Amino acid sequence: MNxxxxxxxxxxxxxxTLITSxxxxxxxxxxxxxxxxxxxxxxxxxxxxxxxTEAATKYFLMQSTASMILxxxxxxxxLFPGQWIMMNNPNQLMSxxxxxxxxxxxxxxPFHFWLPEVTxxxxxxxxxxxxxxxxxxxxxxxxxIYPSINTNILMTLSTLSIMAGSWGGLNQTQLRKILAYxxxxxxxxxxxxLVYNPNITVFYLLVYIIMTSTAFMTLNLSSNxxxxxxxRAWNKLTWLMPLMSITLLSMGGxxxxxxxxxxxxxxxxxxxxxxxxxxxxMVIMTLLNLYFxxxxxxxxxxxxxxxxNNTKMKWQFENTKPMxxxxxxIILTTLLLPMSPTILTMF
Amino acid sequence: MLKMVFPTIMLLPTTWFSKNNLIWxxxxxxxxxxxxxxxxxxxxxxxxxxxxxxxxxSDPLTTPLLMLTAWLLPLMIMASQYHxxxxxxxxxxxxxxxxxxxxxxxIMTFMATELILFYILFETTLIPTLIIITRWGNQAERLNAxxxxxxxxxxxxxxxxxxxLFVHNNLGSLNIPLxxxxxxxxxxxxxxxxxxxxxxxxxxxxMPLYGLHLWLPKAHVxxxxxxSMVLAAVLLKLGGYGMMRLTSILNPLTEYMAYPFLMxxxxxxxxxxxxxxxxxxxxxxxxxxxxxxxxxVIMASLIQTPWSFTGAIVLMIAHGLxxxxxxxxxxxNYERTHSRIMLLSRGLQTLLPLMAFWWFAANLTNLALPPxxxxxxxxxVMMTSFSWSHVTIMLTGLNMLITALYSLYMLVTTQRGTLxxxxxNMKPSFTRENMLMFMHMSPIxxxxxxxxxxxxxxx
Numbered sequence: 001m002n003x004x005x006x007x008x009x010x011x012x013x014x015x016x017t018l019i020t021s022x023x024x025x026x027x028x029x030x031x032x033x034x035x036x037x038x039x040x041x042x043x044x045x046x047x048x049x050x051x052x053t054e055a056a057t058k059y060f061l062m063q064s065t066a067s068m069i070l071x072x073x074x075x076x077x078x079l080f081p082g083q084w085i086m087m088n089n090p091n092q093l094m095s096x097x098x099x100x101x102x103x104x105x106x107x108x109x110p111f112h113f114w115l116p117e118v119t120x121x122x123x124x125x126x127x128x129x130x131x132x133x134x135x136x137x138x139x140x141x142x143x144x145i146y147p148s149i150n151t152n153i154l155m156t157l158s159t160l161s162i163m164a165g166s167w168g169g170l171n172q173t174q175l176r177k178i179l180a181y182x183x184x185x186x187x188x189x190x191x192x193x194l195v196y197n198p199n200i201t202v203f204y205l206l207v208y209i210i211m212t213s214t215a216f217m218t219l220n221l222s223s224n225x226x227x228x229x230x231x232r233a234w235n236k237l238t239w240l241m242p243l244m245s246i247t248l249l250s251m252g253g254x255x256x257x258x259x260x261x262x263x264x265x266x267x268x269x270x271x272x273x274x275x276x277x278x279x280x281x282m283v284i285m286t287l288l289n290l291y292f293x294x295x296x297x298x299x300x301x302x303x304x305x306x307x308x309n310n311t312k313m314k315w316q317f318e319n320t321k322p323m324x325x326x327x328x329x330i331i332l333t334t335l336l337l338p339m340s341p342t343i344l345t346m347f
Numbered sequence: 348m349l350k351m352v353f354p355t356i357m358l359l360p361t362t363w364f365s366k367n368n369l370i371w372x373x374x375x376x377x378x379x380x381x382x383x384x385x386x387x388x389x390x391x392x393x394x395x396x397x398x399x400x401x402x403x404x405s406d407p408l409t410t411p412l413l414m415l416t417a418w419l420l421p422l423m424i425m426a427s428q429y430h431x432x433x434x435x436x437x438x439x440x441x442x443x444x445x446x447x448x449x450x451x452x453x454i455m456t457f458m459a460t461e462l463i464l465f466y467i468l469f470e471t472t473l474i475p476t477l478i479i480i481t482r483w484g485n486q487a488e489r490l491n492a493x494x495x496x497x498x499x500x501x502x503x504x505x506x507x508x509x510x511x512l513f514v515h516n517n518l519g520s521l522n523i524p525l526x527x528x529x530x531x532x533x534x535x536x537x538x539x540x541x542x543x544x545x546x547x548x549x550x551x552x553x554m555p556l557y558g559l560h561l562w563l564p565k566a567h568v569x570x571x572x573x574x575s576m577v578l579a580a581v582l583l584k585l586g587g588y589g590m591m592r593l594t595s596i597l598n599p600l601t602e603y604m605a606y607p608f609l610m611x612x613x614x615x616x617x618x619x620x621x622x623x624x625x626x627x628x629x630x631x632x633x634x635x636x637x638x639x640x641x642x643x644v645i646m647a648s649l650i651q652t653p654w655s656f657t658g659a660i661v662l663m664i665a666h667g668l669x670x671x672x673x674x675x676x677x678x679x680n681y682e683r684t685h686s687r688i689m690l691l692s693r694g695l696q697t698l699l700p701l702m703a704f705w706w707f708a709a710n711l712t713n714l715a716l717p718p719x720x721x722x723x724x725x726x727x728v729m730m731t732s733f734s735w736s737h738v739t740i741m742l743t744g745l746n747m748l749i750t751a752l753y754s755l756y757m758l759v760t761t762q763r764g765t766l767x768x769x770x771x772n773m774k775p776s777f778t779r780e781n782m783l784m785f786m787h788m789s790p791i792x793x794x795x796x797x798x799x800x801x802x803x804x805x806x
Contacts (some may be wrong), residue, residue: 021744255470256452264508271512276538283505287498294497297489302481337467 001046012039013133020137024086030067033105033137037063040134044122055121056286059130062114066104072230073097086144097147098141103135105138108191112184115167124225127176128216130210131183139190139205151195159187159281167287167304173227175219178214178292178315182251185289189262189282193269198345200269206338211259214247214329221321233301234309237313241301243330248297250333252290259334265344349399349456351417354381358447367436371428374443375421378450382417385410394804396524397612403458404523411660411801413457415667416581418790420450423573425673425783426477429682430571440481446573449475453581457639462511462521465592466504469549469585473500478580479574480566486752492565499562503552507544513542514596526596533600540689546593553586554641556608557615567634568687568739575630579637579674580667587663588640591656598651605649612642613739616746617675623753629677630686631669638651640666640752643743645730650735653804658727660803665712665721665791672709672787676702679780680761683773689757694766703762705784712754712791714754715747719795 001009017038019096023029044056077094081087090098100111107115114281119127142149165185172178193200218240219225222233234241250259263286267279299305336343358377365373388410394404405413416460423446449645450474450516456468473496515521529576533539552559563583566576593602619638626632640662647659671723679702680692696703715721725747794801 243560249474254474255467260467260470264512267509268512268515271509272516276509276513276541279509280506283509284502287501287505290501291498294494298481302478304488 004272005310009039009042010090012036013043013129015115017133017137019277021140026077026086029086029141030071030074032066033141036134036137037067040126040129041190043126043129044118046126047123051121051161052123053171055118056272058114058121059118062111062156063105066101066111070098070101070147073101080210086141088149090145092148092150095145096150096153098145099149099154102138102142103157104188107184108157108179108187109121109184110157111166112161112164112168114176115184116172119176119183120174120207122176124176124216124223128213128220129178131179131224132212133215135205135209137186139201142191146194146246149195154191154195154279158188158191159278159285161185161191162282166285170288172292174243175225175227175230175296178296179215182289183208183212184294185286188252189266189286192278192282193266195271198347200262200265201344203347207258207262210329210332211247211251214326215244215251217323217326218244218247221319221326222325227296227299229328230296233312234304235307237319237332238315243300245297247330247333248293252293253286255292256337258332261337261340264340275311278345351381351384351458352403352451352662354384355451355454358450359444361441362440362447363404370439370443371424374447374604375424378417378421379425382414382421385414385460388413392402398460399400399458402460403455403607404460405458406468407803407805408588408591408656408660410501411664411803412581412584413454413586414801415777416450416453418786419576419580419667419671420446422574422671422783422786424574424674425572425779425786428779429777442479442573445479446577447473449479449577451653453577453585456585456671462526462592463515463724464527465589466508466511469589470501470504470540470705471684472582472585473497476574476578478569480570483574484570485567486569486570488565491624492536492562492569493563496566497694499552499555499559500549503559504549508550510542510545512789518596518694518727523592525593530596530598533597533629534604534646535600535603540604543597543600547590547608548595550586550589550593550646551608551645553589554583554645555586555638556645557611557618557638557642560615560638562668563638564631567674568628568630569638572674575674575678576671579633579670583637584663584667585645586658587648590645590661594648594651601649601651609646609649609735613640613742616642617742620746620749620753624749624756627689628675629680629689629757629761630687632689632753633673635755636673636750637666637670639746643725643728643746646732646739650731652731654727656732657802657805658731660724661720661726661801664717664794664801665724666790668787669712669721671710672705672784675719675780675783675787676706676709679776684770689760693766694762694764696762697778698770698773700707700806702784703779704783705788706758706762708788709784710754710758712788714751719791720798721791722793723798734789 012035016032016039019035020029021031023032041056041060044059045052073094077090078084080091104111119130162185165181165188168180169178174180190201190204221240222237224230224233246257250257252265253259270279356375362370363371376620388397388405393408394407408466430473433441450469452468454502456465456472459465477493477497480489480496508551511521518526567578570578595787619635623635626635644659647655653736662697669719681687711721712721715725729743732743768780799805
């Protein structure tokens with residue numbers, strides 16, 4: 001892409017999210033979301049082929065529908081407090097419509113069907129941005145309206161997200177789709193504690209962004225997009241495959257890795273509110289998530305599948321692809337659990 | 348605490364910075380020195396626990412298991428020498444690093460004072476074991492085996508996490524000595540029943556209980572020798588340890604809820620022992636015998652009398668050493684014939700007489716011959732289950748009989764009779780292997796002389 005065009009598009013995308021998170025006027029928040037969406041739609045077509053055009057079209061349709069529904073909710077909400085400031089208690093009905101619109105934006109069930117296909121249709125880096133940066137702005141808005149959100153419906157949506165994300169990912173071999181379904185599952189976990197303690201949602205989002213960024217960066221280094229390609233990556237990047245395995249285990253939520261910490265805090269918050277059935281259902285469903293991560297781990301570092309390329313030379317060449325922030329990301333993905341007392345004091 | 352945990356952590360740099368021809372010597376020596384440290388922990392006056400820090404302590408229940416864990420690491424290292432000798436130094440060091448990281452998490456698990464720390468370390472033991480089984484196992488079935496292992500354990504233990512957090516919110520703290528003082532009574536309501544189940548199922552799966560035992564034969568058979576040893580000797584005991592810790596907060600509901608599990612244990616003992624009589628695979632036989640012995644430990648933990656807890660601890664230590672020894676013996680067979688089928692290596696007493704003695708000793712301890720600690724453990728458990736209900740003596744007695752049957756079956760098939768005609772080239776026993784067997788056997792013999800140190804909370 002033309003560097004000037006890239007500058008304009010990326011800065012618009014970043015500005016959009018910043019405007020949404022920093023605004024207290026409903027219109028400005030909505031405008032930020034729109035800026036973000038328009039810029040991002042063009043990022044999705046970075047590699048111009050019919051697949052990415054289709055992905056960008058799907059993305060645009062879903063997001064603009066959600067924005068319009070959000071606009072309707074915002075306008076109707078003006079009838080009640082009489083002002084446009086984002087007070088944290090909109091009307092119940094309007095809050096419900098806002099939550100539905102934001103769930104559409106985030107890719108939560110029952111509006112999750114677009115996410116795997118859009119993630120699959122784009123190259124890895126726009127896919128990464130889709131699953132990490134694009135979640136920020138809607139969650140900022142949900143953070144601001146959290147007291148009025150209907151608990152029952154949000155928890156139903158979350159549980160359904162976890163179920164859809166877990167069961168949907170089982171039959172996939174394409175890595176981007178696997179990560180999209182994992183994103184749906186993690187969104188379900190995040191939204192569980194929104195009504196109880198939204199700080200935990202934001203913390204889960206932070207850890208999720210770190211883990212997903214690590215996964216995508218690792219895949220980007222060897223341009224892997226399918227499980228088959230991942231099974232051959234041991235030849236080219238020997239040292240990276242165990243790290244990929246550890247990242248996947250962290251995403252599955254196994255102690256002593258970082259990915260256990262947000263799940264632990266979420267379950268703690270839910271049990272403080274005497275909610276036990278929900279966490280039980282959630283953790284059992286998330287084990288399905290862990291199953292398809294484990295399958296990936298088997299193909300990457302535990303077994304040696306028959307490959308067509310067994311030369312020893314490939315991993316001795318220097319890697320020229322840039323890997324921004326890899327070492328800190330990997331350290332954060334695996335070693336943050338002992339920091340949990342420090343982190344918990346922030347809530 | 349530090350005198351045990353830090354040296355074990357420091358074994359990791361020792362592995363990576365040793366010269367290639369000194370790895371085994373360094374690690375075996377240092378882990379043997381570390382295994383001397385838990386002996387110091389045995390000096391506990393009046394059964395008080397020794398508190399090393401706010402997070403780690405060692406009491407009469409923990410110390411025997413800690414000793415077993417520490418003793419087992421040099422044995423695992425010695426046992427792995429042969430099957431790794433052709434691998435590159437990097438892979439040897441990776442394998443040893445997995446074992447050492449498993450050891451670190453096991454030591455801290457047994458010493459943890461707070462139950463959430465215990466839980467995190469309990470789950471931490473899964474990852475190195477998973478890597479050992481999947482990466483260094485020998486057959487294609489190992490993928491299935493480690494999937495079963497991971498998911499059975501996780502499905503059981505995640506509800507435990509939820510319940511521990513609930514108990515934390517309720518009682519304020521999950522410090523183990525404090526829990527015994529502040530525990531509230533559990534009644535027979537539906538939610539308390541589920542609480543009991545959530546707390547106990549993690550350990551039932553780990554022990555394993557008869558209906559949930561499917562992971563064990565798979566994992567034990569597919570794991571390499573060090574994996575089998577640590578699984579049989581220590582990881583199963585995590586379940587028993589956890590059960591004995593958690594029953595203090597689950598009273599008096601345990602008397603009511605324990606019935607199905609006691610029935611399953613009693614029936615499972617007989618069933619798995621009987622399965623052993625029909626096994627062709629040697630490692631599978633030893634794995635099922637582990638299920639059978641652990642069913643006794645489950646029974647003892649659920650009956651909750653002082654003698655039963657004592658019997659459970661003694662049986663855990665005894666079974667750990669015996670089962671690990673049997674796996675080492677099976678492995679010495681496997682290294683020579685590359686097959687686990689018992690019928691392919693009959694009559695070995697003719698070829699390897701000294702190894703035949705170790706086979707003999709191991710099988711005698713497996714069938715709980717007096718006066719070994721195996722007998723003391725089984726006898727105490729049988730006595731307490733008799734006092735719980737007179738009928739159980741029929742089942743536990745029958746189990747002792749069938750245990751004797753399959754142990755002798757294993758002995759007679761592998762050692763006695765005529766040598767098979769197809770064995771033309773079998774290496775004689777290494778000194779390392781004889782040393783390994785001796786190091787397994789000598790604690791059993793010495794503890795049989797003075798079992799009071801492993802008898803747990805004796806007044």
